[in-house]
Amino acid sequence: MKTNLNRFLPPSAARRMRTLIVGLCAFGVAAFILSCETVNRTVMIPPMIPGAKFVGSETCAQCHEDLAKGFKTATHARLEAKGKNAEGAGCESCHGPGSLHVDAGGGHNTADKITILNPGKDPRTCFQCHLDKRGEFSLPHSHPVLHGKMTCTDCHNPHKGSAIVAGGTALLDKNETCFKCHKAQKGPFVFQHEAMREGCTVCHAVHGSVNAKMLKERNQMLCLKCHFQQQTARGQILIGGRDHAAFLKTGTCWSAGCHEAVHGSNESSSQRF
Numbered sequence: 102m103k104t105n106l107n108r109f110l111p112p113s114a115a116r117r118m119r120t121l122i123v124g125l126c127a128f129g130v131a132a133f134i135l136s137c138e139t140v141n142r143t144v145m146i147p148p149m150i151p152g153a154k155f156v157g158s159e160t161c162a163q164c165h166e167d168l169a170k171g172f173k174t175a176t177h178a179r180l181e182a183k184g185k186n187a188e189g190a191g192c193e194s195c196h197g198p199g200s201l202h203v204d205a206g207g208g209h210n211t212a213d214k215i216t217i218l219n220p221g222k223d224p225r226t227c228f229q230c231h232l233d234k235r236g237e238f239s240l241p242h243s244h245p246v247l248h249g250k251m252t253c254t255d256c257h258n259p260h261k262g263s264a265i266v267a268g269g270t271a272l273l274d275k276n277e278t279c280f281k282c283h284k285a286q287k288g289p290f291v292f293q294h295e296a297m298r299e300g301c302t303v304c305h306a307v308h309g310s311v312n313a314k315m316l317k318e319r320n321q322m323l324c325l326k327c328h329f330q331q332q333t334a335r336g337q338i339l340i341g342g343r344d345h346a347a348f349l350k351t352g353t354c355w356s357a358g359c360h361e362a363v364h365g366s367n368e369s370s371s372q373r374f
């Protein structure tokens with residue numbers, strides 16, 4: 102993977118960071134083999150900063166008050182609450198042990214001294230524990246996270262609330278995350294496809310997919326999850342009360358001339374979407 106640390110750090114710091122991360126990976130592999138502790142399908146491996154010790158999130162709260170307050174509601178704070186692996190839980194599970202940073206009175210990293218990890222847009226912080234996601238983003242159709250064009254934190258908030266940004270209980274809120282970048286799908290449409298209420302993820306595998314447009318299915322199965330198909334004796338395939346047998350031979354449900362405007366349409370409910 103091409104690293105894009107250069108964008109965020111001066112060259113020498115980037116070099117150090119890279120060395121640190123390589124070390125981190127080596128440590129990670131060792132830790133994985135040695136402990137293999139699994140918490141909800143996730144392996145916990147706290148990151149390292151040479152010479153630094155864990156101080157606990159409470160110490161961070163002294164100076165990063167707002168972040169610490171929000172963090173009480175964060176998905177990742179649950180890891181700390183579980184008391185498991187308390188060393189390196191909380192803030193330090195992503196930022197590494199904080200003693201050098203705290204001893205220095207906080208502050209930004211400099212070219213020759215990294216006291217605390219600032220992941221910036223680097224997804225490797227998340228891959229430490231969510232290694233399976235690297236595979237998903239390597240699929241042929243995926244959000245360009247591995248290319249440094251976007252980051253896990255564009256969609257997931259590590260510091261506050263549900264890790265799924267604007268997640269919570271209202272499913273429509275989840276779509277707001279997507280609308281930040283995909284305004285065309287937001288509408289408003291005269292005829293909104295009701296499937297949108299269920300969220301973008303009923304049709305899209307948003308990390309990545311083998312199918313074009315990150316679709317969960319490449320054919321009519323995508324739609325038949327919700328739209329009942331009736332097979333009649335005369336070889337008809339009724340969907341929505343209309344014979345689709347001939348249509349289904351010509352392409353997908355969303356091929357040109359069919360339900361093209363699958364997210365919503367201002368023209369008509371049935372033909373255009």
Ligand code: HEC
Pocket residue numbers: 156157158160161162163164165192193196198199200202203206207208209210211217218219
């Ligand atoms: C003594 C006060 C203090 C404490 C304690 C402290 N920080 Fe900081 N930290 C700062 C200041 C000041 C900055 C500079 C940027 C800012 O004002 O947010 C900073 C910056 C950072 C940065 C960004 C570094 C960069 O190069 O951009 C991270 C990440 C960070 N802190 C995490 C932590 C974590 C995690 C802890 C607990 C282990 C912690 N801090 C404890 C004061 C502190």
Ligand code: HEC
Pocket residue numbers: 158161162165168169172177191192193194195196219220221222226252254259260
């Ligand atoms: C699940 C991982 C994770 C945890 C846990 C976490 N952070 Fe972060 N933190 C990040 C990431 C990722 C970034 C970079 C965000 C970005 O630039 O999009 C970041 C950025 C920061 C920054 C720099 C913000 C800036 O504007 O540059 C500070 C300060 C910080 N975190 C402090 C904390 C504190 C304090 C805690 C605990 C209360 C904490 N973090 C817990 C992942 C985490």
Ligand code: HEC
Pocket residue numbers: 140141143144145146147176177179180194195226227228229230231253254257259263264265
């Ligand atoms: C130290 C290990 C660790 C790190 C580092 C880590 N996570 Fe997690 N993450 C977990 C665990 C464990 C869970 C399951 C928490 C639970 O369900 O109690 C989780 C849950 C999640 C969830 C699911 C939330 C939900 O409500 O289902 C998301 C999304 C997530 N993490 C994203 C991230 C992102 C993005 C990063 C990097 C900024 C990151 N994680 C870094 C361990 C980690």
Ligand code: HEC
Pocket residue numbers: 224227228231234235238244246251252253254255256257265302307308
């Ligand atoms: C384009 C937005 C987007 C990006 C970028 C993104 N995610 Fe997600 N992620 C989601 C959504 C939406 C869900 C909920 C999926 C669902 O409900 O089917 C999710 C679910 C998750 C989950 C919990 C469910 C699961 O699949 O295990 C984890 C963990 C996770 N993401 C980690 C990550 C990590 C790590 C990265 C960066 C390498 C990342 N995500 C980047 C949108 C995104």
Ligand code: HEC
Pocket residue numbers: 244245250251255256276278279280281282283301302305307313314315
């Ligand atoms: C930070 C911006 C951003 C966010 C947030 C975001 N995306 Fe994307 N999305 C992109 C980029 C960039 C691409 C790649 C476009 C390209 O390759 O031309 C993309 C591509 C896609 C594609 C494939 C488009 C194509 O033509 O192949 C789909 C589908 C998609 N995103 C859905 C979603 C969904 C669903 C969400 C919310 C869970 C989401 N996106 C959140 C930026 C974003």
Ligand code: HEC
Pocket residue numbers: 276279280283286287294296297300301302303304305314316355361363364
């Ligand atoms: C009912 C299934 C379904 C739902 C729900 C859905 N999509 Fe799609 N989406 C599709 C299909 C099918 C395509 C492919 C259209 C094509 O190839 O012409 C697509 C294509 C896209 C594209 C690529 C641009 C384009 O129009 O070809 C983006 C971006 C996208 N969807 C974003 C979203 C977002 C954001 C949401 C949630 C707000 C969402 N989709 C919800 C089925 C769905």
Ligand code: HEC
Pocket residue numbers: 294295296299303304323324325326327328341354355360363370371372374
């Ligand atoms: C999550 C469930 C769901 C999925 C998946 C889904 N739909 Fe729908 N769709 C609905 C609901 C609910 C309605 C409104 C009730 C109805 O007309 O059946 C609807 C309505 C429609 C209509 C309007 C019917 C009319 O006469 O007004 C069309 C056309 C349509 N969907 C096409 C598709 C296509 C094409 C796909 C696949 C890309 C798809 N749907 C996937 C739930 C879904």
